[in-house]
Amino acid sequence: MKDKDMYTPNDIKGQTQQVPGEESKMNPQPIYDNVNCNGYGRLKGKTAIITGGDSGIGRAVSVAYAKEGCNVVIVYNIADDDANDTKRIIESYDGNALLIKGNIKDSNICNQIIDKTIDQFGRLDILVNNAAEQHPQTNLEDITDEQLDDTFRTNIFSVFYLTRAAMPYLKEGSSIINTSSVTAFKGSKDLIDYSSSKGAITSFTRSLSANLADKKIRVNQVAPGPIWTPLIPSTFNKEKVDTFGQDTPLRRPGQPVELAEAYIFLASDGSTFMTGQTIHINGGEIVNG
Numbered sequence: 001m002k003d004k005d006m007y008t009p010n011d012i013k014g015q016t017q018q019v020p021g022e023e024s025k026m027n028p029q030p031i032y033d034n035v036n037c038n039g040y041g042r043l044k045g046k047t048a049i050i051t052g053g054d055s056g057i058g059r060a061v062s063v064a065y066a067k068e069g070c071n072v073v074i075v076y077n078i079a080d081d082d083a084n085d086t087k088r089i090i091e092s093y094d095g096n097a098l099l100i101k102g103n104i105k106d107s108n109i110c111n112q113i114i115d116k117t118i119d120q121f122g123r124l125d126i127l128v129n130n131a132a133e134q135h136p137q138t139n140l141e142d143i144t145d146e147q148l149d150d151t152f153r154t155n156i157f158s159v160f161y162l163t164r165a166a167m168p169y170l171k172e173g174s175s176i177i178n179t180s181s182v183t184a185f186k187g188s189k190d191l192i193d194y195s196s197s198k199g200a201i202t203s204f205t206r207s208l209s210a211n212l213a214d215k216k217i218r219v220n221q222v223a224p225g226p227i228w229t230p231l232i233p234s235t236f237n238k239e240k241v242d243t244f245g246q247d248t249p250l251r252r253p254g255q256p257v258e259l260a261e262a263y264i265f266l267a268s269d270g271s272t273f274m275t276g277q278t279i280h281i282n283g284g285e286i287v288n289g
Contacts, residue, residue: 056229225282
């Protein structure tokens with residue numbers, strides 16, 4: 001897919017959604033699939049869990065994994081239409097997808113996700129902790145206890161819960177991939193709690209990678225910049241959406257499909273000497289770490 005095929009920032013003007021956002025209501029639709037690539041069997045026979053796999057970055061990763069021969073477990077919370085659309089897309093490529101609906105803030109739900117995955121596919125090789133929520137606030141004092149709790153439970157507690165529950169089934173060669181954010185490295189004045197939770201994911205990634213190195217289980221992360229997903233029109237006002245991504249060196253937001261290859265790489269044998277690392281896909285922003 002070439003730059004000229006990507007939408008320009010003007011295409012996204014004039015739209016917002018209620019929380020939570022739905023991909024089916026976005027215009028233009030995010031680009032989630034490289035239709036010119038049918039996969040190379042890089043994940044053949046493996047099974048992956050992808051949280052937030054129904055839409056946005058998660059949908060792109062789910063479809064890409066399926067095209068590489070991977071069984072995909074799509075964990076989602078509310079958007080039934082998006083989840084079923086993603087399942088249909090995967091099946092159109094002769095892939096296998098299991099939908100699991102549930103709120104990953106609850107550790108019991110996370111335990112059930114692992115159990116259902118093993119019951120369905122008999123193995124777990126890849127865990128992609130991708131789901132997140134954000135709630136912009138201009139002032140720190142406007143962040144309520146409830147908002148803080150919701151943000152951290154979705155963004156980092158769930159990562160801990162799912163990874164802990166997955167550990168008995170992961171083995172040498174397995175891969176854990178977390179979705180951090182450019183905000184974990186450069187901060188965000190209106191996303192203080194979100195950025196903090198993504199910073200926690202970064203520390204979790206680095207610490208767990210060291211902890212699991214002897215078991216030869218790799219732990220890495222992707223740190224996206226501004227990507228056109230349902231999170232954007234459902235959490236930012238019209239003014240923010242109108243200019244979304246224009247402050248990157250490439251002067252546009254990214255598409256979910258532009259991240260999918262990184263998640264394939266981190267799950268495949270192409271990255272066997274890589275753990276505790278971050279892949280930055282942010283439109284050219286230079287950050288430390």
